[in-house]
Amino acid sequence: MVKPIIRTKQLIKRYPMEGETIVALKGIDLEIQSGEFLAVMGPSGSGKSTLMHILGLLDSLTEGTYELEGLNVSHISREMRADLRNQKIGFVFQTFNLLARSTALDNVKLPMLYLRPRINGSHKKAMEALKSVGLADRASHLPRQLSGGQQQRVAIARALVNNPALILADEPTGNLDTKTGREIMDLLSSLHERGITVIIVTHDPEIGRLTRRRILVRDGIIIQDEED
Numbered sequence: 570m571v572k573p574i575i576r577t578k579q580l581i582k583r584y585p586m587e588g589e590t591i592v593a594l595k596g597i598d599l600e601i602q603s604g605e606f607l608a609v610m611g612p613s614g615s616g617k618s619t620l621m622h623i624l625g626l627l628d629s630l631t632e633g634t635y636e637l638e639g640l641n642v643s644h645i646s647r648e649m650r651a652d653l654r655n656q657k658i659g660f661v662f663q664t665f666n667l668l669a670r671s672t673a674l675d676n677v678k679l680p681m682l683y684l685r686p687r688i689n690g691s692h693k694k695a696m697e698a699l700k701s702v703g704l705a706d707r708a709s710h711l712p713r714q715l716s717g718g719q720q721q722r723v724a725i726a727r728a729l730v731n732n733p734a735l736i737l738a739d740e741p742t743g744n745l746d747t748k749t750g751r752e753i754m755d756l757l758s759s760l761h762e763r764g765i766t767v768i769i770v771t772h773d774p775e776i777g778r779l780t781r782r783r784i785l786v787r788d789g790i791i792i793q794d795e796e797d
């Protein structure tokens with residue numbers, strides 16, 4: 570049965586700055602069902618990354634409510650946010666965010682270091698994750714010994730290693746050429762087919778067209794929500 574994995578009501582995010590307060594999100598009402606494949610689109614500065622950070626429990630909200638898998642996480646502690654994030658959410662970033670001095674395998678192992686209790690067989694799990702993105706033969710390479718597309722696949726393996734319910738990808742194809750970007754989208758699409766909820770931020774309408782649903786954010790609010 571489909572059930573919402575994400576539900577927000579009148580979500581507001583303010584960044585207090587010297588002089589003025591920036592209101593990055595001005596009341597976001599959003600419901601995302603488990604297993605959806607969704608693109609968040611909109612101009613620069615409209616609040617897309619801010620929304621991803623809050624949905625991904627990297628940042629707190631200012632007002633409103635956020636329920637993740639039915640749990641009200643609006644005002645939980647930083648520690649609890651980190652724990653839930655590790656259990657449920659994988660991130661993929663535009664700039665890959667891999668540790669430069671660690672091999673592909675060690676980068677993928679990283680999220681398991683933070684899990685309590687520690688996972689048995691983390692080596693095997695990391696290898697499986699690398700294999701699932703087609704990089705079993707690059708496990709001992711450093712990031713600089715990998716192409717951009719391969720680095721992003723390592724980042725996706727890292728996002729997958731704790732078996733997340735939700736993958737958040739902020740401009741995952743932004744630093745890649747069109748063909749490589751398409752391959753990364755195919756990979757993210759295959760995760761959606763495996764039942765993982767996948768949310769992608771993109772500027773690129775071509776990329777947005779590859780998902781099932783698109784929301785358009787402008788100036789901190791959702792101005793359009795369309796589904797195929």
Ligand SMILES: Nc1ncnc2c1ncn2[C@@H]1O[C@H](COP(=O)(O)OP(=O)(O)OP(=O)(O)O)[C@@H](O)[C@H]1O
Binds near residue numbers: 584586611613616618
């Ligand atoms: N940590 C922060 N402190 C203060 N203001 C911030 C912070 N992060 C973002 N903002 C402001 O909030 C607004 C939304 O920023 P956000 O990064 O969410 O936009 P975006 O839609 O992701 O843009 P882009 O497409 O350029 O990545 C912007 O006006 C930005 O300047």
Ligand SMILES: [Mg+2]
Binds near residue numbers: 619
């Ligand atoms: Mg952004």
